[in-house]
Amino acid sequence: MAEPLIAVVLVLVAGTATAAVLTRDPVRQALVLSVLGVDLAVLFTVLQAPDVALSQLAVGSALTPLLIMLTVRTVGRKSGRKSGRK
Amino acid sequence: MNRRARAGVLAVGGVGVAFLLVAACLNLPAFGGSRHPYGARAVTVSLDRHTANTVAFLNFDPRAYDTLGEVAIMFTAVLGCVVLLRQARGEHREPPATAEVAPPVRRYALLVLPVALLTGGYVVAHGQLSPGGGFQGGVVAATALHLLYLGADYRALERIRPLAAYEAADALAVFAYLAVGLAALFGGAAFLTNSLLPYGEFNTLASGGTVPLLNAAVGVEVTCAVVVLLARFLEQTVEIEG
Numbered sequence: 001m002a003e004p005l006i007a008v009v010l011v012l013v014a015g016t017a018t019a020a021v022l023t024r025d026p027v028r029q030a031l032v033l034s035v036l037g038v039d040l041a042v043l044f045t046v047l048q049a050p051d052v053a054l055s056q057l058a059v060g061s062a063l064t065p066l067l068i069m070l071t072v073r074t075v076g077r078k079s080g081r082k083s084g085r086k
Numbered sequence: 087m088n089r090r091a092r093a094g095v096l097a098v099g100g101v102g103v104a105f106l107l108v109a110a111c112l113n114l115p116a117f118g119g120s121r122h123p124y125g126a127r128a129v130t131v132s133l134d135r136h137t138a139n140t141v142a143f144l145n146f147d148p149r150a151y152d153t154l155g156e157v158a159i160m161f162t163a164v165l166g167c168v169v170l171l172r173q174a175r176g177e178h179r180e181p182p183a184t185a186e187v188a189p190p191v192r193r194y195a196l197l198v199l200p201v202a203l204l205t206g207g208y209v210v211a212h213g214q215l216s217p218g219g220g221f222q223g224g225v226v227a228a229t230a231l232h233l234l235y236l237g238a239d240y241r242a243l244e245r246i247r248p249l250a251a252y253e254a255a256d257a258l259a260v261f262a263y264l265a266v267g268l269a270a271l272f273g274g275a276a277f278l279t280n281s282l283l284p285y286g287e288f289n290t291l292a293s294g295g296t297v298p299l300l301n302a303a304v305g306v307e308v309t310c311a312v313v314v315l316l317a318r319f320l321e322q323t324v325e326i327e328g
Contacts, residue, residue, distance in 0.1 A: 002118075003117075003118065050217035050218075051139075051141040051142075051217045051218060051219065051222065053217075054209070054217060054218045054222040055221060055222050055225075058222055058225035058226050058229065059225055062225075062229045063225060063229055063312065063316075066229070066232070066316070067315075067316075067319060070316075070319040070320060070322070070323045071319065073323050074319075074322045074323045077323070
């Protein structure tokens with residue numbers, strides 16, 4: 001009986017995942033990955049897997065994008081400095 | 087061999103894999119439904135052990151040995167990051183300037199911080215009763231701490247985050263997991279067997295035998311590991327100049 005809802009969420013996840021792949025800028029991609037994390041959490045919840053949904057919320061929506069942003073910022077600063085030194 | 091020959095070999099392999107995949111998929115049970123063989127068995131044994139959350143039961147009772155491997159993987163991964171992200175030769179440390187934060191952001195972060203920390207602690211504490219557990223709660227609590235970095239600044243975060251203590255707690259948590267496993271040996275059972283403690287009353291905090299102990303150890307380990315991991319990333323970003 002939940003199959004229409006599952007179908008809708010699956011399409012949403014597929015769309016967001018495609019958007020994540022097509023986004024080439026790491027900063028924007030981090031944001032899209034965060035949205036993808038939320039979508040996946042919804043999917044797992046609808047499929048009656050709340051433990052995995054909670055993992056996805058914690059890691060996929062918060063931790064991974066944060067690590068990506070920090071990495072991009074560090075690399076940006078260091079390469080900027082090196083080119084400035086030249 | 088040339089590109090065409092390589093493509094031919096790949097195609098043969100691909101066809102084989104495709105055939106096996108389709109054959110396997112045709113043998114799958116129907117989507118949905120109210121009964122699943124693995125689920126039925128797991129729930130039965132979980133209830134025998136008075137553990138309300140079957141997923142936590144699987145992680146910390148029949149698969150406790152595998153979860154030990156996961157804990158070791160996380161510990162090793164963080165150790166690797168710490169080694170890679172240390173201060174290198176030619177780099178020096180500069181204290182970051184005080185950051186200006188918009189008042190609404192500050193209010194939001196400081197309001198949500200205690201709620202998020204409490205949520206993380208709650209999820210860890212109720213690992214064997216309701217969805218979630220040591221891993222989920224640990225990540226929630228660790229990321230919650232970093233709301234202080236968003237709402238105040240790096241110095242405020244540093245003040246309440248003594249890294250040495252978190253590193254020690256990380257290692258101690260892994261050891262605690264091992265200790266619970268070894269304790270079963272002294273009781274005459276196999277390593278990590280859930281036989282030391284009474285299973286208690288169903289759906290209470292003190293139910294499930296050693297499941298809540300292992301869950302708590304994992305909760306502490308994941309919290310400290312994520313804090314140490316983010317600390318190294320933040321350090322590289324905010325403090326270390328090259």
